[in-house]
Amino acid sequence: MKIAVLASLLLVLRAFVAQETDQDGVCSQLNNSQNITVVVAPGAQGEPGTEGPRGPKGEPGERAPRGGPGKLGPVGPRGEKGDKGELGPAGEKGAPGNLAAPPVVAFSVARTNSLLDPGVDTLVTYDVILSNVDGAYNQETGKFVASVGGVYFFMFTGMTENSSSSRYFVRLMKNGALMVGLHENNSGQSEFQSSSNSAILQLQPGDEVWVQLRSGYSLYSNGNITN
Ligand SMILES: *[C@@H]1O[C@H](CO)[C@@H](O)[C@H](O)[C@H]1NC(C)=O
Ligand SMILES: *[C@@H]1O[C@H](CO)[C@@H](O)[C@H](O)[C@H]1NC(C)=O
Ligand SMILES: *[C@@H]1O[C@H](CO)[C@@H](O)[C@H](O)[C@H]1NC(C)=O
């Protein structure tokens, strides 16, 4: 009986021109003259269907509103050097300068007695002080000691005895090192012979310069420094 009703219902459903189905399984069937509402219990939930074909591409959406500011980015590379700035204003007038004159160091000395072969290398001292500006020449030691650094010019002179065998060999020394030498040899002739040498030395404060007679040689002086 129940089966027969279902079968007829199925037939009726197939004959209807229009059919609407809602979610609750209620079918409204339209006829020319009347409409019949048949309530059918929903069947068991079917297996999910296979995924349908991809739909057509949708219309582009509306432009989204402007977003908020993003996070601070990493520090960029160092930029190129900028143009030179404009000349700044003139500075204030400075304090008056110290117009001290540059130091003057000069000395001139002479020896009034002979130094005849002392047997060892001997520092030559000078007993006559012609000038000693700044006092850098020490009459006791015979050494010039630079009080200020600078470039100094030194000249020194020797003389032989009036003897055929007289000869001298003196050296200009700086801090114990030979700078220049001076040699004279009468070479068998009895006469007074004289010669000079010179040097320009760059000295630091405390540097010492002196003249030294080599062992085996002699310097002559007759006591008359005008010779
Ligand atoms: C369905 O039936 C009702 C009551 O009989 C009627 O008021 C209605 O207009 C009908 N609907 C249609 C589409 O015929
Ligand atoms: C040097 O010595 C020689 C010989 O002893 C002498 O003849 C001469 O006059 C001397 N010269 C001087 C300038 O004294
Ligand atoms: C000096 O001269 C003499 C004679 O020419 C020579 O025999 C002697 O070796 C010389 N001495 C030096 C130190 O040059």
Ligand SMILES: CC(=O)N[C@H]1CO[C@H](CO)[C@@H](O)[C@@H]1O
């Ligand atoms: C197609 C169909 O079902 N028609 C029916 C419409 O209603 C009349 C009266 O109830 C029926 O006689 C028709 O068979």
